[in-house]
Amino acid sequence: xxxxxxxxxxxxxxxxxxxxxxxxxxxxxxxxxxxxxxxxxxxxxxxxxxxxxxxxxxxxxxxxxxxxxxxxxxxxxxxxxxxxxxxxxxxxxxxxxxxxxxxxxxxxxxxxxxxxxxxxxxxxxxxxxxxxxxxxxxxxxxxxxxxxxxxxxxxxxxxxxxxxxxxxxxxxxxxxxxxxxxxxxxxxxxxxxxxxxxxxxxxxx
Amino acid sequence: xxxxxxxxxxxxxxxxxxxxxxxxxxxxxxxxxxxxxxxxxxxxxxxxxxxxxxxxxxxxxxxxxxxxxxxxxxxxxxxxxxxxxxxxxxxxxxxxxxxxxxxxxxxxxxxxxxxxxxxxxxxxxxxxxxxxxxxxxxxxxxxxxxxxxxxxxxxxxxxxxxxxxxxxxxxxxxxxxxxxxxxxxxxx
Numbered sequence: 354x355x356x357x358x359x360x361x362x363x364x365x366x367x368x369x370x371x372x373x374x375x376x377x378x379x380x381x382x383x384x385x386x387x388x389x390x391x392x393x394x395x396x397x398x399x400x401x402x403x404x405x406x407x408x409x410x411x412x413x414x415x416x417x418x419x420x421x422x423x424x425x426x427x428x429x430x431x432x433x434x435x436x437x438x439x440x441x442x443x444x445x446x447x448x449x450x451x452x453x454x455x456x457x458x459x460x461x462x463x464x465x466x467x468x469x470x471x472x473x474x475x476x477x478x479x480x481x482x483x484x485x486x487x488x489x490x491x492x493x494x495x496x497x498x499x500x501x502x503x504x505x506x507x508x509x510x511x512x513x514x515x516x517x518x519x520x521x522x523x524x525x526x527x528x529x530x531x532x533x534x535x536x537x538x539x540x541x542x543x544x545x546x547x548x549x550x551x552x553x554x555x556x557x558x
Numbered sequence: 559x560x561x562x563x564x565x566x567x568x569x570x571x572x573x574x575x576x577x578x579x580x581x582x583x584x585x586x587x588x589x590x591x592x593x594x595x596x597x598x599x600x601x602x603x604x605x606x607x608x609x610x611x612x613x614x615x616x617x618x619x620x621x622x623x624x625x626x627x628x629x630x631x632x633x634x635x636x637x638x639x640x641x642x643x644x645x646x647x648x649x650x651x652x653x654x655x656x657x658x659x660x661x662x663x664x665x666x667x668x669x670x671x672x673x674x675x676x677x678x679x680x681x682x683x684x685x686x687x688x689x690x691x692x693x694x695x696x697x698x699x700x701x702x703x704x705x706x707x708x709x710x711x712x713x714x715x716x717x718x719x720x721x722x723x724x725x726x727x728x729x730x731x732x733x734x735x736x737x738x739x740x741x742x743x744x745x746x
Contacts, residue, residue, distance in 0.1 A: 365682060366740060369682060369683055369686050370686075370705045373593065374593055375593055380596075381585070381592050385585050391622055395577075
Protein backbone atom coordinates (compact mmCIF):
# COMPACT_ATOMS: atom_id res chain seq x y z
CA UNK A 354 0.00 0.00 0.00
CA UNK A 355 1.41 3.38 -0.93
CA UNK A 356 2.07 6.17 1.53
CA UNK A 357 -0.76 8.16 -0.01
CA UNK A 358 -3.16 5.37 0.79
CA UNK A 359 -1.78 5.08 4.28
CA UNK A 360 -2.32 8.76 4.96
CA UNK A 361 -5.73 9.30 3.49
CA UNK A 362 -9.17 9.53 5.04
CA UNK A 363 -12.66 9.20 3.61
CA UNK A 364 -13.61 12.31 1.69
CA UNK A 365 -16.51 13.14 3.95
CA UNK A 366 -14.25 12.93 7.02
CA UNK A 367 -11.70 15.30 5.48
CA UNK A 368 -14.52 17.64 4.54
CA UNK A 369 -15.79 17.52 8.08
CA UNK A 370 -12.33 18.30 9.49
CA UNK A 371 -11.98 21.22 7.08
CA UNK A 372 -15.46 22.56 7.66
CA UNK A 373 -15.14 26.27 8.38
CA UNK A 374 -15.89 27.23 11.96
CA UNK A 375 -16.99 30.72 12.81
CA UNK A 376 -16.48 31.98 16.29
CA UNK A 377 -18.80 34.65 17.57
CA UNK A 378 -18.10 38.32 17.99
CA UNK A 379 -18.80 37.88 21.68
CA UNK A 380 -15.94 35.39 21.97
CA UNK A 381 -13.52 37.77 20.28
CA UNK A 382 -14.67 40.69 22.42
CA UNK A 383 -14.16 38.59 25.54
CA UNK A 384 -10.59 37.87 24.43
CA UNK A 385 -9.90 41.56 23.90
CA UNK A 386 -11.37 42.39 27.33
CA UNK A 387 -8.87 40.00 28.89
CA UNK A 388 -6.07 41.38 26.76
CA UNK A 389 -6.79 44.95 27.89
CA UNK A 390 -6.46 43.97 31.53
CA UNK A 391 -3.34 41.88 30.98
CA UNK A 392 0.17 43.14 31.53
CA UNK A 393 1.57 44.75 28.41
CA UNK A 394 4.00 42.64 26.46
CA UNK A 395 7.62 43.70 26.38
CA UNK A 396 10.21 43.10 23.76
CA UNK A 397 12.69 40.46 24.81
CA UNK A 398 15.84 42.20 25.87
CA UNK A 399 17.97 39.53 24.21
CA UNK A 400 16.38 40.33 20.86
CA UNK A 401 18.27 43.60 20.81
CA UNK A 402 21.50 41.68 20.57
CA UNK A 403 20.46 40.23 17.23
CA UNK A 404 20.73 42.39 14.12
CA UNK A 405 17.49 43.62 12.63
CA UNK A 406 17.80 41.41 9.53
CA UNK A 407 18.08 38.33 11.80
CA UNK A 408 15.04 39.27 13.86
CA UNK A 409 12.91 40.07 10.84
CA UNK A 410 14.27 37.23 8.75
CA UNK A 411 14.91 39.50 5.75
CA UNK A 412 17.86 41.47 4.44
CA UNK A 413 17.72 45.16 3.69
CA UNK A 414 18.65 46.19 0.11
CA UNK A 415 22.09 47.25 1.35
CA UNK A 416 22.53 43.96 3.20
CA UNK A 417 21.45 42.00 0.14
CA UNK A 418 23.95 43.93 -2.01
CA UNK A 419 26.80 43.18 0.43
CA UNK A 420 25.81 39.52 0.54
CA UNK A 421 25.77 39.37 -3.27
CA UNK A 422 29.24 40.96 -3.52
CA UNK A 423 30.63 38.54 -0.93
CA UNK A 424 29.09 35.61 -2.79
CA UNK A 425 30.73 36.72 -6.05
CA UNK A 426 34.10 37.21 -4.37
CA UNK A 427 33.98 33.79 -2.74
CA UNK A 428 32.87 32.19 -6.00
CA UNK A 429 35.71 33.76 -7.96
CA UNK A 430 38.32 32.42 -5.58
CA UNK A 431 38.68 34.78 -2.68
CA UNK A 432 39.54 38.36 -2.01
CA UNK A 433 42.46 39.89 -3.92
CA UNK A 434 45.67 39.87 -1.90
CA UNK A 435 47.91 42.86 -1.57
CA UNK A 436 51.41 42.40 -2.91
CA UNK A 437 54.19 42.09 -0.41
CA UNK A 438 51.94 40.71 2.28
CA UNK A 439 52.42 36.95 2.21
CA UNK A 440 49.55 34.89 3.52
CA UNK A 441 50.04 32.03 5.93
CA UNK A 442 50.29 29.59 3.03
CA UNK A 443 52.36 31.60 0.58
CA UNK A 444 53.83 29.36 -2.10
CA UNK A 445 55.58 29.37 -5.48
CA UNK A 446 56.89 27.02 -8.15
CA UNK A 447 59.61 28.42 -10.35
CA UNK A 448 61.57 26.91 -13.22
CA UNK A 449 65.21 27.39 -12.19
CA UNK A 450 66.86 25.53 -15.05
CA UNK A 451 65.41 24.75 -18.46
CA UNK A 452 67.32 21.48 -18.75
CA UNK A 453 68.52 18.73 -16.48
CA UNK A 454 71.89 18.54 -18.28
CA UNK A 455 74.40 19.98 -15.87
CA UNK A 456 78.12 20.43 -16.40
CA UNK A 457 80.85 22.86 -15.56
CA UNK A 458 82.61 22.29 -18.88
CA UNK A 459 82.00 25.02 -21.51
CA UNK A 460 81.45 22.44 -24.24
CA UNK A 461 78.70 20.65 -22.32
CA UNK A 462 77.10 23.98 -21.40
CA UNK A 463 76.88 24.87 -25.09
CA UNK A 464 75.36 21.46 -25.89
CA UNK A 465 72.84 21.84 -23.09
CA UNK A 466 71.83 25.29 -24.23
CA UNK A 467 71.41 24.13 -27.83
CA UNK A 468 68.97 21.28 -27.15
CA UNK A 469 65.45 21.44 -25.88
CA UNK A 470 65.24 19.05 -22.97
CA UNK A 471 61.97 17.30 -22.16
CA UNK A 472 62.67 17.87 -18.49
CA UNK A 473 63.42 20.98 -16.49
CA UNK A 474 64.28 21.69 -12.89
CA UNK A 475 61.54 23.36 -10.85
CA UNK A 476 61.85 24.77 -7.40
CA UNK A 477 58.72 24.43 -5.28
CA UNK A 478 58.42 26.38 -2.07
CA UNK A 479 55.66 26.92 0.42
CA UNK A 480 55.35 28.66 3.74
CA UNK A 481 53.11 26.42 5.84
CA UNK A 482 53.33 27.37 9.52
CA UNK A 483 52.62 24.49 11.85
CA UNK A 484 52.82 21.83 9.16
CA UNK A 485 54.54 18.58 10.09
CA UNK A 486 54.94 17.19 6.59
CA UNK A 487 54.38 18.56 3.12
CA UNK A 488 54.27 16.64 -0.13
CA UNK A 489 53.92 17.58 -3.78
CA UNK A 490 51.20 16.14 -5.90
CA UNK A 491 50.90 16.81 -9.59
CA UNK A 492 50.85 15.63 -13.14
CA UNK A 493 54.56 14.81 -12.87
CA UNK A 494 53.91 12.07 -10.25
CA UNK A 495 50.42 11.01 -11.32
CA UNK A 496 48.96 13.06 -8.46
CA UNK A 497 50.50 10.84 -5.83
CA UNK A 498 50.36 12.40 -2.40
CA UNK A 499 53.05 10.27 -0.82
CA UNK A 500 55.95 9.99 -3.27
CA UNK A 501 57.37 13.52 -3.55
CA UNK A 502 58.14 14.95 -0.11
CA UNK A 503 59.38 18.47 0.57
CA UNK A 504 62.15 19.40 3.00
CA UNK A 505 61.88 22.07 5.61
CA UNK A 506 64.51 24.81 5.58
CA UNK A 507 65.23 25.44 9.25
CA UNK A 508 66.53 28.96 8.59
CA UNK A 509 63.59 30.32 6.65
CA UNK A 510 60.88 27.92 7.77
CA UNK A 511 59.99 27.27 4.14
CA UNK A 512 59.26 23.82 2.75
CA UNK A 513 61.31 23.35 -0.42
CA UNK A 514 61.73 20.76 -3.16
CA UNK A 515 63.70 20.82 -6.41
CA UNK A 516 62.63 18.19 -8.87
CA UNK A 517 62.81 17.40 -12.56
CA UNK A 518 59.42 18.03 -14.15
CA UNK A 519 58.34 17.13 -17.72
CA UNK A 520 57.47 20.18 -19.80
CA UNK A 521 53.90 19.09 -20.39
CA UNK A 522 53.19 18.45 -16.69
CA UNK A 523 52.81 21.88 -15.14
CA UNK A 524 49.83 21.40 -12.86
CA UNK A 525 50.45 20.59 -9.23
CA UNK A 526 49.20 21.00 -5.67
CA UNK A 527 50.72 21.00 -2.22
CA UNK A 528 49.64 18.34 0.26
CA UNK A 529 49.99 19.77 3.75
CA UNK A 530 49.55 17.22 6.55
CA UNK A 531 47.48 15.07 4.27
CA UNK A 532 45.13 17.85 3.13
CA UNK A 533 45.47 18.82 -0.49
CA UNK A 534 45.81 22.54 -1.12
CA UNK A 535 44.82 23.90 -4.44
CA UNK A 536 44.27 27.42 -5.63
CA UNK A 537 40.53 27.78 -6.03
CA UNK A 538 38.72 25.32 -8.28
CA UNK A 539 41.84 24.51 -10.37
CA UNK A 540 45.30 23.28 -9.33
CA UNK A 541 48.38 25.50 -9.37
CA UNK A 542 50.42 25.84 -12.53
CA UNK A 543 54.17 26.11 -12.64
CA UNK A 544 55.39 29.62 -13.36
CA UNK A 545 57.19 29.10 -16.68
CA UNK A 546 57.76 32.81 -17.31
CA UNK A 547 60.28 33.13 -14.53
CA UNK A 548 63.05 30.90 -15.84
CA UNK A 549 65.53 33.68 -16.56
CA UNK A 550 64.78 35.55 -13.39
CA UNK A 551 65.04 32.44 -11.27
CA UNK A 552 68.28 31.33 -12.84
CA UNK A 553 70.11 34.02 -10.92
CA UNK A 554 68.97 32.50 -7.65
CA UNK A 555 69.96 28.93 -8.34
CA UNK A 556 73.09 29.17 -6.28
CA UNK A 557 71.29 30.44 -3.24
CA UNK A 558 68.89 27.48 -3.09
CA UNK B 559 -0.66 55.65 14.47
CA UNK B 560 -3.74 53.44 14.43
CA UNK B 561 -4.11 50.73 11.83
CA UNK B 562 -7.10 51.04 9.51
CA UNK B 563 -9.50 48.17 10.14
CA UNK B 564 -9.95 47.18 6.52
CA UNK B 565 -6.28 47.38 5.60
CA UNK B 566 -4.42 44.22 4.76
CA UNK B 567 -1.52 44.63 7.10
CA UNK B 568 1.25 42.09 7.63
CA UNK B 569 1.13 40.21 10.91
CA UNK B 570 4.60 41.43 11.83
CA UNK B 571 3.48 45.04 11.37
CA UNK B 572 0.57 44.50 13.73
CA UNK B 573 2.86 42.84 16.26
CA UNK B 574 5.20 45.82 16.16
CA UNK B 575 2.20 48.11 16.62
CA UNK B 576 1.08 46.17 19.70
CA UNK B 577 4.57 46.10 21.15
CA UNK B 578 4.84 49.84 20.72
CA UNK B 579 1.84 50.24 23.04
CA UNK B 580 -1.23 50.01 20.80
CA UNK B 581 -3.11 47.21 22.57
CA UNK B 582 -6.18 47.56 20.34
CA UNK B 583 -4.12 46.54 17.30
CA UNK B 584 -4.11 43.04 18.76
CA UNK B 585 -7.80 42.79 17.86
CA UNK B 586 -6.76 42.53 14.19
CA UNK B 587 -4.83 39.37 14.99
CA UNK B 588 -7.77 38.01 16.98
CA UNK B 589 -10.09 38.78 14.10
CA UNK B 590 -7.72 37.18 11.62
CA UNK B 591 -6.94 33.94 13.41
CA UNK B 592 -9.77 33.27 15.86
CA UNK B 593 -11.79 30.98 13.58
CA UNK B 594 -8.78 28.97 12.50
CA UNK B 595 -7.61 28.49 16.08
CA UNK B 596 -11.10 27.58 17.21
CA UNK B 597 -11.48 24.89 14.55
CA UNK B 598 -8.11 23.41 15.45
CA UNK B 599 -8.91 23.43 19.16
CA UNK B 600 -12.36 21.90 18.68
CA UNK B 601 -10.95 18.93 16.81
CA UNK B 602 -8.01 18.45 19.14
CA UNK B 603 -9.80 18.92 22.46
CA UNK B 604 -13.01 17.29 21.33
CA UNK B 605 -15.60 19.61 22.79
CA UNK B 606 -16.66 23.17 22.12
CA UNK B 607 -16.54 24.58 25.62
CA UNK B 608 -12.97 23.48 26.36
CA UNK B 609 -11.91 24.51 22.85
CA UNK B 610 -13.22 28.05 23.38
CA UNK B 611 -11.41 28.25 26.71
CA UNK B 612 -8.21 26.94 25.13
CA UNK B 613 -8.37 29.49 22.31
CA UNK B 614 -9.13 32.33 24.70
CA UNK B 615 -6.21 31.37 26.91
CA UNK B 616 -3.99 30.94 23.86
CA UNK B 617 -4.62 34.47 22.61
CA UNK B 618 -3.98 35.80 26.10
CA UNK B 619 -0.70 33.92 26.29
CA UNK B 620 0.21 35.09 22.80
CA UNK B 621 -0.39 38.68 23.85
CA UNK B 622 1.66 38.36 27.04
CA UNK B 623 4.58 36.76 25.21
CA UNK B 624 4.35 38.78 22.02
CA UNK B 625 7.80 40.18 22.74
CA UNK B 626 9.33 36.77 22.24
CA UNK B 627 7.85 36.40 18.74
CA UNK B 628 10.56 36.71 16.11
CA UNK B 629 9.59 38.16 12.78
CA UNK B 630 11.54 35.62 10.79
CA UNK B 631 8.93 33.04 11.89
CA UNK B 632 5.40 32.96 10.53
CA UNK B 633 3.07 34.48 13.08
CA UNK B 634 0.37 31.92 12.29
CA UNK B 635 2.78 29.05 13.03
CA UNK B 636 3.88 30.73 16.25
CA UNK B 637 0.27 31.22 17.34
CA UNK B 638 -0.79 27.70 16.36
CA UNK B 639 2.04 26.35 18.44
CA UNK B 640 0.62 28.15 21.48
CA UNK B 641 -2.85 26.82 20.68
CA UNK B 642 -1.55 23.27 20.32
CA UNK B 643 0.25 23.49 23.67
CA UNK B 644 -2.87 24.88 25.32
CA UNK B 645 -4.97 22.13 23.77
CA UNK B 646 -2.61 19.51 25.16
CA UNK B 647 -3.22 20.94 28.62
CA UNK B 648 -6.97 21.08 28.07
CA UNK B 649 -7.07 17.58 26.57
CA UNK B 650 -5.39 16.14 29.62
CA UNK B 651 -8.00 17.83 31.83
CA UNK B 652 -10.82 16.49 29.66
CA UNK B 653 -9.32 13.04 29.83
CA UNK B 654 -9.24 13.22 33.61
CA UNK B 655 -12.88 14.30 33.64
CA UNK B 656 -13.79 11.59 31.17
CA UNK B 657 -16.21 13.88 29.34
CA UNK B 658 -16.85 13.55 25.62
CA UNK B 659 -19.22 16.04 24.04
CA UNK B 660 -20.33 16.39 20.44
CA UNK B 661 -18.56 19.07 18.43
CA UNK B 662 -21.62 20.94 17.18
CA UNK B 663 -22.81 23.71 19.39
CA UNK B 664 -25.20 26.60 19.09
CA UNK B 665 -22.48 29.12 19.92
CA UNK B 666 -20.45 28.11 16.90
CA UNK B 667 -21.81 28.76 13.44
CA UNK B 668 -21.08 25.92 11.05
CA UNK B 669 -21.67 26.11 7.32
CA UNK B 670 -24.17 23.47 6.17
CA UNK B 671 -23.18 21.06 3.42
CA UNK B 672 -25.31 20.59 0.34
CA UNK B 673 -24.87 16.82 0.31
CA UNK B 674 -26.33 16.00 3.70
CA UNK B 675 -29.20 17.22 5.76
CA UNK B 676 -28.42 18.93 9.06
CA UNK B 677 -29.41 15.78 10.93
CA UNK B 678 -27.17 13.57 8.81
CA UNK B 679 -24.31 15.99 9.14
CA UNK B 680 -24.60 16.11 12.89
CA UNK B 681 -24.58 12.34 12.95
CA UNK B 682 -21.44 12.21 10.82
CA UNK B 683 -19.84 14.87 12.94
CA UNK B 684 -20.55 12.96 16.11
CA UNK B 685 -19.30 9.77 14.56
CA UNK B 686 -16.03 11.41 13.49
CA UNK B 687 -15.68 13.02 16.91
CA UNK B 688 -16.13 9.67 18.63
CA UNK B 689 -13.59 8.06 16.33
CA UNK B 690 -11.12 10.90 16.85
CA UNK B 691 -11.60 10.59 20.58
CA UNK B 692 -10.29 7.05 20.44
CA UNK B 693 -6.98 8.15 18.96
CA UNK B 694 -3.96 8.80 21.10
CA UNK B 695 -3.66 12.58 21.79
CA UNK B 696 -0.53 12.97 19.69
CA UNK B 697 -2.12 11.12 16.75
CA UNK B 698 -5.24 13.22 17.04
CA UNK B 699 -3.20 16.41 17.06
CA UNK B 700 -1.22 15.29 14.01
CA UNK B 701 -4.24 14.29 11.95
CA UNK B 702 -6.04 17.55 12.74
CA UNK B 703 -3.07 19.68 11.72
CA UNK B 704 -2.62 17.63 8.57
CA UNK B 705 -6.22 17.55 7.36
CA UNK B 706 -8.07 20.31 9.17
CA UNK B 707 -5.40 22.96 8.79
CA UNK B 708 -3.90 21.44 5.63
CA UNK B 709 -0.35 21.95 6.84
CA UNK B 710 2.68 20.33 5.27
CA UNK B 711 4.73 18.00 7.46
CA UNK B 712 7.43 20.66 7.68
CA UNK B 713 4.89 23.23 8.88
CA UNK B 714 3.51 20.69 11.33
CA UNK B 715 7.01 20.12 12.67
CA UNK B 716 7.38 23.87 13.24
CA UNK B 717 4.07 24.00 15.09
CA UNK B 718 4.45 20.90 17.24
CA UNK B 719 8.20 20.72 17.73
CA UNK B 720 8.08 17.07 16.61
CA UNK B 721 10.23 15.68 13.81
CA UNK B 722 8.84 15.18 10.31
CA UNK B 723 9.40 11.41 10.34
CA UNK B 724 7.58 11.00 13.64
CA UNK B 725 4.70 13.13 12.37
CA UNK B 726 4.39 11.06 9.20
CA UNK B 727 4.23 7.94 11.30
CA UNK B 728 1.60 9.45 13.58
CA UNK B 729 -0.58 10.54 10.67
CA UNK B 730 -0.22 7.15 9.02
CA UNK B 731 -1.23 5.27 12.15
CA UNK B 732 -4.04 7.71 12.92
CA UNK B 733 -5.46 7.36 9.42
CA UNK B 734 -5.33 3.59 9.56
CA UNK B 735 -7.10 3.60 12.92
CA UNK B 736 -9.70 6.16 11.83
CA UNK B 737 -10.47 4.29 8.63
CA UNK B 738 -11.01 1.13 10.62
CA UNK B 739 -13.25 2.89 13.13
CA UNK B 740 -15.30 4.64 10.47
CA UNK B 741 -15.59 1.50 8.34
CA UNK B 742 -17.18 -0.27 11.24
CA UNK B 743 -20.06 2.15 10.85
CA UNK B 744 -20.19 1.68 7.06
CA UNK B 745 -19.43 5.20 6.01
CA UNK B 746 -16.43 4.46 3.82
